[in-house]
Amino acid sequence: MLHVAEAARVSVATVSALINGTATVSPELSQRIEQAIRDIGYKRNAIARSLKMGTTRTIGLTVPHITNPFFTDVVSVIQQAFDRAGYAVMLCCTDEDLNTQDDQIRLLLDRMVDGLIVARVGDGAILKGIVESANVPVVLLDRVCEGVDTDTVVLDNQRAVFDAITYLIDLGHRRIGYITGTFDISPMHDRMAGYREALQAAGLPVENELVRVGNFHEVDGYNATMQLLSLHDRPSAIFSANNPMVIGTMKAIRDIGLSCPQDISVACFDDFPWSDVFQPQLTTVSQPVQAIGEQTANLLLDRLAGNRDAPPRKLMLKGRLMIRNSCRPLGAVAQSVSA
Amino acid sequence: MLHVAEAARVSVATVSALINGTATVSPELSQRIEQAIRDIGYKRNAIARSLKMGTTRTIGLTVPHITNPFFTDVVSVIQQAFDRAGYAVMLCCTDEDLNTQDDQIRLLLDRMVDGLIVARVGDGAILKGIVESANVPVVLLDRVCEGVDTDTVVLDNQRAVFDAITYLIDLGHRRIGYITGTFDISPMHDRMAGYREALQAAGLPVENELVRVGNFHEVDGYNATMQLLSLHDRPSAIFSANNPMVIGTMKAIRDIGLSCPQDISVACFDDFPWSDVFQPQLTTVSQPVQAIGEQTANLLLDRLAGNRDAPPRKLMLKGRLMIRNSCRPLGAVAQSVSA
DNA sequence: AACGCTAATCTAAACGTTTCGATCGTGTCA
DNA sequence: TGACACGATCGAAACGTTTAGATTAGCGTT
Numbered sequence: 001m002l003h004v005a006e007a008a009r010v011s012v013a014t015v016s017a018l019i020n021g022t023a024t025v026s027p028e029l030s031q032r033i034e035q036a037i038r039d040i041g042y043k044r045n046a047i048a049r050s051l052k053m054g055t056t057r058t059i060g061l062t063v064p065h066i067t068n069p070f071f072t073d074v075v076s077v078i079q080q081a082f083d084r085a086g087y088a089v090m091l092c093c094t095d096e097d098l099n100t101q102d103d104q105i106r107l108l109l110d111r112m113v114d115g116l117i118v119a120r121v122g123d124g125a126i127l128k129g130i131v132e133s134a135n136v137p138v139v140l141l142d143r144v145c146e147g148v149d150t151d152t153v154v155l156d157n158q159r160a161v162f163d164a165i166t167y168l169i170d171l172g173h174r175r176i177g178y179i180t181g182t183f184d185i186s187p188m189h190d191r192m193a194g195y196r197e198a199l200q201a202a203g204l205p206v207e208n209e210l211v212r213v214g215n216f217h218e219v220d221g222y223n224a225t226m227q228l229l230s231l232h233d234r235p236s237a238i239f240s241a242n243n244p245m246v247i248g249t250m251k252a253i254r255d256i257g258l259s260c261p262q263d264i265s266v267a268c269f270d271d272f273p274w275s276d277v278f279q280p281q282l283t284t285v286s287q288p289v290q291a292i293g294e295q296t297a298n299l300l301l302d303r304l305a306g307n308r309d310a311p312p313r314k315l316m317l318k319g320r321l322m323i324r325n326s327c328r329p330l331g332a333v334a335q336s337v338s339a
Numbered sequence: 340m341l342h343v344a345e346a347a348r349v350s351v352a353t354v355s356a357l358i359n360g361t362a363t364v365s366p367e368l369s370q371r372i373e374q375a376i377r378d379i380g381y382k383r384n385a386i387a388r389s390l391k392m393g394t395t396r397t398i399g400l401t402v403p404h405i406t407n408p409f410f411t412d413v414v415s416v417i418q419q420a421f422d423r424a425g426y427a428v429m430l431c432c433t434d435e436d437l438n439t440q441d442d443q444i445r446l447l448l449d450r451m452v453d454g455l456i457v458a459r460v461g462d463g464a465i466l467k468g469i470v471e472s473a474n475v476p477v478v479l480l481d482r483v484c485e486g487v488d489t490d491t492v493v494l495d496n497q498r499a500v501f502d503a504i505t506y507l508i509d510l511g512h513r514r515i516g517y518i519t520g521t522f523d524i525s526p527m528h529d530r531m532a533g534y535r536e537a538l539q540a541a542g543l544p545v546e547n548e549l550v551r552v553g554n555f556h557e558v559d560g561y562n563a564t565m566q567l568l569s570l571h572d573r574p575s576a577i578f579s580a581n582n583p584m585v586i587g588t589m590k591a592i593r594d595i596g597l598s599c600p601q602d603i604s605v606a607c608f609d610d611f612p613w614s615d616v617f618q619p620q621l622t623t624v625s626q627p628v629q630a631i632g633e634q635t636a637n638l639l640l641d642r643l644a645g646n647r648d649a650p651p652r653k654l655m656l657k658g659r660l661m662i663r664n665s666c667r668p669l670g671a672v673a674q675s676v677s678a
Numbered sequence: 679a680a681c682g683c684t685a686a687t688c689t690a691a692a693c694g695t696t697t698c699g700a701t702c703g704t705g706t707c708a
Numbered sequence: 709t710g711a712c713a714c715g716a717t718c719g720a721a722a723c724g725t726t727t728a729g730a731t732t733a734g735c736g737t738t
Contacts, residue, residue, distance in 0.1 A: 001694065011718045016696060023697095026716065041472065046449040047390050048694035051723050056386065058429070058450070066405070066415045076405045079432055083439075088446060090397070091430040093418050100422075107427060110385040111397070133380060218612070250616035273557070277589035278617030340724065350688045355726060362727095365686065387724035390693050681737080688731070694723105701718075708711085 060108030077293025160319030161194030172330030221248025399447030416632025499658030500533030511669030560587025
């Protein structure tokens with residue numbers, strides 16, 4: 001900018017005024033300045049601007065895994081929304097690791113991001129401290145965090161799983177295997193509650209041997225399914241509480257020589273684009289990823305627009321059960337359905 | 340830092356020296372400073388540091404679509420690599436749009452990213468200008484760009500498609516539909532060349548009616564497949580040059596009342612994690628995403644480490660044909676294979 | 679005692695912006 | 709004609725660091 005000012009024989013203040021439109025500058029000076037800018041190929045240095053202005057027009061976004069299709073889609077929507085609003089997005093993947101997450105959030109705050117979207121991981125204690133000491137708005141995505149009182153967008157996980165399990169029960173299934181991630185994040189907790197609630201509502205027992213806890217990855221789903229299928233009295237249906245793990249489930253079913261849905265019914269959380277073109281077409285709980293991403297972005301953009309003092313807003317969206325052909329009717333119900 | 344200095348009754352220079360370890364500071368001052376840092380909860384401001392140092396320890400990454408599984412995986416690997424190296428990653432999605440891409444790259448450069456990874460879009464002319472005027476290292480990913488002489492990581496696309504088409508020919512297919520994206524990016528150009536080469540090597544004609552150009556999206560694959568399947572003499576196999584479009588292909592086959600591989604064989608570019616658990620198990624060209632991501636990151640990290648003057652390095656990796664069950668033998672070959 | 683050397687610390691300029699308040703013509707009005 | 713307001717422009721401080729060079733104190737040598 002200094003060079004531009006010299007070349008145009010004006011002060012840097014005038015150049016700044018012209019660029020930002022913060023004051024009127026006469027036609028002739030405007031022209032000289034614009035010419036100089038073109039000649040020199042001047043680009044405003046956003047870092048210096050950020051330092052002075054105290055705002056970077058950048059937000060931080062941390063998710064556990066971008067390869068989980070749910071997060072892929074949500075990240076994509078959020079990215080688009082902020083792109084439209086003229087913000088850049090710094091993306092971090094925590095790999096479901098608490099320390100990584102803390103480091104990354106600190107890194108983002110050091111870089112003076114204007115806001116933060118966090119799909120948190122693990123215990124919320126450290127997160128709580130970080131969020132409170134950071135004086136930027138924070139939106140929690142997908143996973144609530146007890147004690148952290150800030151804007152939140154989550155799914156009604158309990159209800160969604162309740163619907164899915166009830167569907168299986170209505171098909172005649174009585175022993176339903178359930179594969180979950182660890183309970184330190186709210187969705188896993190709430191989904192489990194939905195499973196329990198559905199069984200209890202149908203007067204069925206909740207049996208510990210039918211519940212397996214994994215670590216969110218395909219291999220965990222594989223191992224859990226292997227265990228479920230080698231039970232003395234094996235389940236007739238399996239529900240997987242996340243998407244990567246259901247791939248493991250399908251592989252285990254294949255490797256053990258069974259087939260879905262003939263021998264075992266399968267349903268899972270989170271839809272994916274090709275779920276209705278390949279066989280079996282998986283019955284899934286579909287999250288409204290577009291809405292989730294947009295609402296999350298809007299909450300943060302609203303705070304960034306200056307609405308700092310409004311009380312925390314908690315949005316809860318509804319999932320949708322996408323019934324396809326990976327679950328078959330059983331016993332008496334099978335008769336009546338096929339009749 | 341000023342407050343810390345005051346609280347510890349030292350100068351800011353001493354605080355800086357301690358934090359960065361750039362000069363020895365006596366034990367007692369060290370202790371006073373550390374205490375003050377803890378009391379105040381001081382965090383170094385990375386923006387001010389960037390301004391002074393001329394480096395942000397941030398890189399920019401632009402890809403067309405993060406929802407394309409190939410890019411999802413590659414972005415994930417790149418993100419991890421830079422995370423390990425202490426760099427933040429700014430992610431942009433260009434949505435295959437040239438203007439969006441230019442805006443985003445300019446945005447990234449304004450923010451003084453230390454380096455850039457670009458999976459480019461459209462004509463390379465503007466990109467060329469930008470890359471040359473930016474004085475940061477740039478690595479081109481997945482798509483080369485004529486006239487832009489910089490580090491590059493690409494797949495041997497021609498060879499990969501040659502192998503896939505040759506495989507189909509060996510199965511007895513003679514009329515092979517080919518669905519491609521627009522030719523303004525090198526992979527589509529090279530893949531098409533592979534298709535041509537394979538047909539010619541087998542003495543088969545390249546028929547225009549069998550080649551359909553789409554815009555990379557599922558819907559384009561759907562429309563293209565519909566057209567191919569309604570040809571007077573319809574192809575016995577279809578190859579889709581990218582992953583999202585093959586979903587459209589499968590949907591079209593289903594909607595038209597045919598089935599794969601009984602009525603029509605299908606293969607495509609880019610693997611996905613569940614390709615071998617659902618039916619039909621798609622035969623695909625698998626890219627070494629881990630290696631691609633790592634090599635790309637390494638090239639850039641090497642430049643960032645100071646190796647600026649080495650001549651541009653062009654890496655070409657090999658794809659791998661993953662033969663599954665979505666393509667069936669035809670005619671005489673079918674006899675001999677099934678015999 | 680004077681000197682030089684080293685280690686520790688400090689002062690102040692610089693990075694590239696924004697912005698407050700000052701300055702300087704010019705035209706308007708009493 | 710003098711006072712005044714106004715519009716255009718500028719000077720300089722500030723944002724929070726890093727760092728070159730100055731300063732100071734302590735200590736061993738001669």
